[in-house]
Amino acid sequence: MADKMYGWVGKILRVDLTTGKLTETPTSDYTKFIGARGIGAMIYWEEVPPTCKAFDPENALIFMTGPAAGTMAPSAGKFSISTKSAVPDTECYNLSVPGGHFAPELKFAGYDGIVVKGKSPRPVYLWINDGKAELRSAERLWGKTLTDMTEDLYSIHGPQARILGIGPAGENLLREAAVIVDHEHATGISGCGAVMGSKNLKAIAVLGTGAVNVAKPKDMMDLWWTYFRLVNRKPGEAEPQIMHKSMYDGLFHFPHMPHSPGHPQAGTISNADYFKNFGLDSPINLMADAVKAGTIKLKWGGCYGCAVNCALSWQSNNVDIPSGSGQCNDWMSWAAWEWKAYKKVCGIPAIQFDAYIDDMGLSKTNALGYHFYYFLEDLVNLGIITKENTGLPLDQPWTLDFIKTVLEKFAHREGPFAKDGVLGMAPEGQNRFLKYLAEKYPQAKSLYEAIIVHPGYYTHWNDLRGIPDPNNTKVKTGIGHIVGPGAGALSAAVEVRTWMVRVSTSNLSRPGLSAPNTAAKLQNDLYFGGLPDALTAKTWKDKVPIAIIQQNAATMVDCLTMCGWSSPPIYSSQYTPDKLGDPAIGEKIFTAATGVSITHDEMMAAMDANLNIERCIHVREGRRRADDIWNEFTFKTDAWNWTTRDEFGKAMDEFYTARGWDPKTGIPRRATLEKLGLKKVADELESKYKVSVPA
Numbered sequence: 001m002a003d004k005m006y007g008w009v010g011k012i013l014r015v016d017l018t019t020g021k022l023t024e025t026p027t028s029d030y031t032k033f034i035g036a037r038g039i040g041a042m043i044y045w046e047e048v049p050p051t052c053k054a055f056d057p058e059n060a061l062i063f064m065t066g067p068a069a070g071t072m073a074p075s076a077g078k079f080s081i082s083t084k085s086a087v088p089d090t091e092c093y094n095l096s097v098p099g100g101h102f103a104p105e106l107k108f109a110g111y112d113g114i115v116v117k118g119k120s121p122r123p124v125y126l127w128i129n130d131g132k133a134e135l136r137s138a139e140r141l142w143g144k145t146l147t148d149m150t151e152d153l154y155s156i157h158g159p160q161a162r163i164l165g166i167g168p169a170g171e172n173l174l175r176e177a178a179v180i181v182d183h184e185h186a187t188g189i190s191g192c193g194a195v196m197g198s199k200n201l202k203a204i205a206v207l208g209t210g211a212v213n214v215a216k217p218k219d220m221m222d223l224w225w226t227y228f229r230l231v232n233r234k235p236g237e238a239e240p241q242i243m244h245k246s247m248y249d250g251l252f253h254f255p256h257m258p259h260s261p262g263h264p265q266a267g268t269i270s271n272a273d274y275f276k277n278f279g280l281d282s283p284i285n286l287m288a289d290a291v292k293a294g295t296i297k298l299k300w301g302g303c304y305g306c307a308v309n310c311a312l313s314w315q316s317n318n319v320d321i322p323s324g325s326g327q328c329n330d331w332m333s334w335a336a337w338e339w340k341a342y343k344k345v346c347g348i349p350a351i352q353f354d355a356y357i358d359d360m361g362l363s364k365t366n367a368l369g370y371h372f373y374y375f376l377e378d379l380v381n382l383g384i385i386t387k388e389n390t391g392l393p394l395d396q397p398w399t400l401d402f403i404k405t406v407l408e409k410f411a412h413r414e415g416p417f418a419k420d421g422v423l424g425m426a427p428e429g430q431n432r433f434l435k436y437l438a439e440k441y442p443q444a445k446s447l448y449e450a451i452i453v454h455p456g457y458y459t460h461w462n463d464l465r466g467i468p469d470p471n472n473t474k475v476k477t478g479i480g481h482i483v484g485p486g487a488g489a490l491s492a493a494v495e496v497r498t499w500m501v502r503v504s505t506s507n508l509s510r511p512g513l514s515a516p517n518t519a520a521k522l523q524n525d526l527y528f529g530g531l532p533d534a535l536t537a538k539t540w541k542d543k544v545p546i547a548i549i550q551q552n553a554a555t556m557v558d559c560l561t562m563c564g565w566s567s568p569p570i571y572s573s574q575y576t577p578d579k580l581g582d583p584a585i586g587e588k589i590f591t592a593a594t595g596v597s598i599t600h601d602e603m604m605a606a607m608d609a610n611l612n613i614e615r616c617i618h619v620r621e622g623r624r625r626a627d628d629i630w631n632e633f634t635f636k637t638d639a640w641n642w643t644t645r646d647e648f649g650k651a652m653d654e655f656y657t658a659r660g661w662d663p664k665t666g667i668p669r670r671a672t673l674e675k676l677g678l679k680k681v682a683d684e685l686e687s688k689y690k691v692s693v694p695a
């Protein structure tokens with residue numbers, strides 16, 4: 001009898017959509033890569049050739065959980081989807097890390113992951129129930145919204161089933177189409193939904209009654225409480241300062257919208273002045289009034305096992321405020337549009353925008369999602385789109401009818417979004433669309449330069465620029481961004497990296513926290529090897545080592561599928577007297593789940609290996625040092641204008657050298673790969689893919 005496995009249920013499901021054949025392989029082949037992101041990268045390395053295009057049947061969609069998923073581990077309900085993305089100009093390897101309850105359910109149903117390849121001749125969905133998997137016809141589901149599709153599948157498999165799927169956007173191969181999980185979590189702009197659509201795979205539904213064996217259950221329970229108390233308040237303590245408070249503010253009267261171009265930044269304007277900017281004497285707040293009147297009830301919610309629960313759902317018997325749910329970022333930007341249209345925060349358009357965009361299977365996280373209406377307004381102001389040439393009621397934006405019409409036409413490539421329409425390049429993704437606009441309309445060049453962050457790869461509209469940066473966080477994050485797989489297109493991994501960095505440094509100087517300098521110094525001394533300038537703005541000194549520490553830690557978060565949004569308390573905590581977190585929390589969770597002891601150095605070495613596999617994948621797909629550069633616009637922004645492209649280049653030289661990569665080409669050295677146990681990867685890079693690997 002095989003040894004009992006802890007942390008894993010032991011099997012990866014293999015699905016060949018071309019032949020309809022389903023097989024299984026043992027998870028143990030890959031457990032040395034720790035978890036989701038690392039395992040996904042290795043399977044991709046082995047099975048997706050560099051010549052494969054994103055929509056080719058041989059591309060793989062690799063859904064992987066981690067050893068903590070399905071256990072009582074804190075905020076570890078995420079999973080990764082690794083694939084070749086159609087989003088960047090040079091289609092390339094990418095990953096997303098969505099949340100919800102799908103990952104634990106998959107393990108309860110008997111599988112640690114699913115590798116989907118091929119292309120089904122007809123639309124299908126995959127049904128997995130307690131160790132059995134089958135492909136079923138999805139003909140009747142094709143064309144349906146996520147809501148309608150989910151209700152259909154609930155009616156067959158019961159409402160306990162966990163479902164991920166695509167909407168019309170994925171079916172119509174919008175390059176940035178998302179996979180929507182549990183009807184409210186999404187994959188960002190990695191384009192997983194389009195790859196799923198290219199395979200005629202509409203959905204995956206899972207239901208399981210099994211369990212994950214935990215090696216040290218008591219340790220795991222203690223770790224949940226430790227984590228909870230590092231990111232959240234202790235019972236009886238005052239209201240948490242950030243997560244829940246921001247949710248509350250977002251829902252009721254988000255006073256500042258830091259991601260929104262042209263809007264005042266937090267701390268730069270008083271609430272009263274902010275509302276005056278919108279022609280309002282004071283915030284008018286229908287939702288808050290409804291809560292006070294008792295016509296609406298609020299409930300915190302979130303992903304499986306989360307110690308934070310950043311989502312909020314509300315139930316309403318008020319027809320003006322439909323029931324719904326969302327997370328803080330769901331209304332960060334959109335409230336401004338409500339003000340414009342309604343002169344009050346009524347909650348309706350923001351909620352509906354969120355619902356419709358998910359229903360269509362679109363991505364929120366770029367200019368054509370998160371900032372859709374700002375973007376359309378820009379195009380109106382530049383004289384590129386009009387009511388006449390789009391057929392859209394652009395003079396009445398932010399009405400429910402407008403929102404629905406635009407999103408439906410976009411997802412279906414109809415009207416102005418049809419091939420010959422004025423917005424016909426938009427379904428090809430932000431990068432291609434903006435490039436097209438810049439070439440066709442000289443007035444759009446500035447828009448292109450401001451948004452396309454660096455050649456071929458792009459990230460959040462404002463990720464590296466829009467938020468004040470007292471600790472030079474973006475500089476450190478920028479190093480990680482530029483070489484990471486998320487830079488192929490936005491992925492949750494980028495979010496993890498950014499958020500964690502923000503939390504681990506900026507929080508230390510947040511108002512209300514005591515002795516930030518002492519905390520920062522302690523943090524430097526204890527965790528960052530005494531790098532005195534790691535937290536100092538406007539210098540490259542000490543930024544490379546800290547970027548590497550953060551890159552490794554973020555990769556570990558993705559491998560263990562801990563959530564980046566819940567601010568993993570690796571380096572800092574608001575709720576300890578010294579404001580320090582627990583840098584060993586990842587190893588502790590891994591050991592409690594699997595029973596395998598691992599030191600911090602061993603965990604970081606495993607992350608070094610995982611990051612090198614990802615780099616070798618990109619190298620195999622043609623990426624080199626010359627691609628790892630921000631555009632000129634970046635160096636003119638407030639966050640970067642203290643430095644130059646040349647200085648950044650020198651810091652990157654230091655980074656490649658520290659990583660054991662050749663600074664000239666950005667290719668990992670053979671010695672580095674061999675030291676990390678990746679000799680086979682080095683050999684294949686040379687013999688199979690004809691890449692000259694530096695010694």
Ligand code: SF4
Pocket residue numbers: 075076077099100301302303304306307308309310311563564565566
């Ligand atoms: S913080 Fe939010 S997104 Fe993250 S695991 Fe918790 S509920 Fe999910």
